[in-house]
Amino acid sequence: MASVKYTEEHEWIRLEGDVATIGITDYAQQQLGDVVFVEVPQVGRKVDKGEAVAVVESVKAASDIFAPVSGEVVEGNPALADSPGDVNAEPMGKGWFFKLRIADKAQLEGLMDEAAYDTFVKNLG
């Protein structure tokens, strides 16, 4: 069973084998409001943990999406170009952003599980 981890930047990471799928959380999409444009990274790009690799734009503002772990981009979600609203409708499903083949699984260890993330969001007020 795939395990899902969360970051303080309100991203989720679902690991299957050595490929991680990354998106933003329901809390994040609510905060952003209607998403109207998403820029996903090129396949083959090598990214470092913490690097800005994608952009999500709502009507009001642009936000960076950071690589939660280091790795190589193996796929960007092609559907978001025409259906950026998928990020609002299904942030943890068809609204995923990109997939990384991760370099070092140990980088996942500092991330939150669902219970920890829920507590983190509650404490944001």
Add this chain to the structure above:
Amino acid sequence: MSDNPAGPLERTPLYDLHRELGARLVPFAGYEMPVQYPTGILAEHAHTRSAAGLFDVSHMGQVRLTAKPGHDAARALEAIVPGDILGLEPGQQRYTLLTTEQAGITDDLMVTSTGDHLLLVVNAACKHADLAHLQQSLAASCEVEAMFARGLLALQGPQAAAVLARFAPQVATLKFMTGAFVVIDGAQCYVTRSGYTGGDGFEISTPADAAAAIARKLLAEPEVKPIGLGARDSLRLEAGLCLYGHDIDTTTTPNEAGLLWSIAKRRREQGGFPGAAIVQRQIADGAPRRRVGLLPDGKAIAREGAEIVIAGNVVGKVTSGGFAPTLGRAVAMGYVARQHAANGTKVDLMVRGKPVAAEIVPMPFVKHAYYRG
């Protein structure tokens, strides 16, 4: 003070209603204002274009000018604005500017004559400075009365007239940029047929204690939904309308901003307002730069501050940019050097360090739909 960003935020008479409606409230010009309601900005935008949207704009500054005996308020106001105020018939409204000696713009505003008074609506973020300026400039000739506690509701969209006429039948025949006193829900209001969406609609000035009840009555009509500041911005951007502090400010002249239409022939010729010599010189010689519409290729959004580039040279800057929901694509406006301002000119907009191809296009992006009778 509301213009102190560190101070406590003020609330409009509709604050409790916004909370009840589930608005997301944000600090704006010293007030806690709704940026959107639960349906979101895209739905609010679409609803305003297809039906009727209700906006709380009570944060804006309402000011009343009354001539002192032996004086004329319109003549006095013309000393500090370039608009034709003397030519306003009772019930007529005009868009004008407060200008500096350098022909910069310190605010844009609406002026309506009621016959006995001039009613001004100025921007929220500028209202305290505007009031001080008006009081200082007009002290000899006018009583300058701040009415900052009053409510101001905007009802905008193709069904706004049908809705408002149920409460005040006489508004049905008001034409764009005219106004009248009407009683709504037992309260004496001043209604103008105007707005900030490019569409048909009204702005309704209400007594402070009547604003919430009137808003609730309007929202109870099936065509009406509440609309926040987010959609207010995307609607005005599609309409090509300037946002003060972004598209116009003390560094932009009326000529550069493409607002000469608001300066009548008599005022252009006679001057008599701050910065008149510069406005006249730029009419004769051309303004050094022009505000233009920008239509980017593709879907990337160029926002305020993005550089406008031709062949690697920076020729200007985006002052407003965003997603235009009616068009389903990004639009922007900005200033470019005069020699590059022609429609059809190809430019690049720098978005996150990368050029996005765009073309200079006429505005508005979405055709205006004002009611002219």
